[in-house]
Amino acid sequence: MLEVKIPIEIQDYKSKVIAGLTIRQLIAIGGAFISALPIGVFGRGHISSDILPWFIIAIAVPWVMWGFFTFQGMKFEDFFRSWLAFTFLPQKRVYEDTDGSLLQELHEQLLEESIIQQRVENGEYEIVQEE
Secondary structure, three states: OOOOOOOOOHHHOOOOOEOOEOHHHHHHHHHHHHHHHHHHHHOOOOOOOOOHHHHHHHHHHHHHHHHHOEEOOEEHHHHHHHHHHHHHOOOOOOOOOHHHHHHHHHHHHHHHHHHHHHHHHHOOOOOOOOO
């Protein structure tokens, strides 16, 4: 029996090119090889063999992150941009004093009632009682 997997969300669909990888992932792997391979080949005579692999990893990791990393639907560059903005830029925080606004409303109601009571006492209003 032939089985076809259909994503729950159509937006989650990514076209695969080679070996189940997207074009973005292939470019990331190629960029990592193109940038790290010359450092590995030409750095053998100039950099210690203990430090060289770590240097290659440090060069390749940003490429791999760019191609493979997603967080809550954001690609790496969007996530990194929002992380930088959240971490280093000042945050605007909106504070709404709900208790203060409730107290303000209560104060206004009491003020209204006292004004009406004063007008009743002065004879401006007449209280009509129904029986």
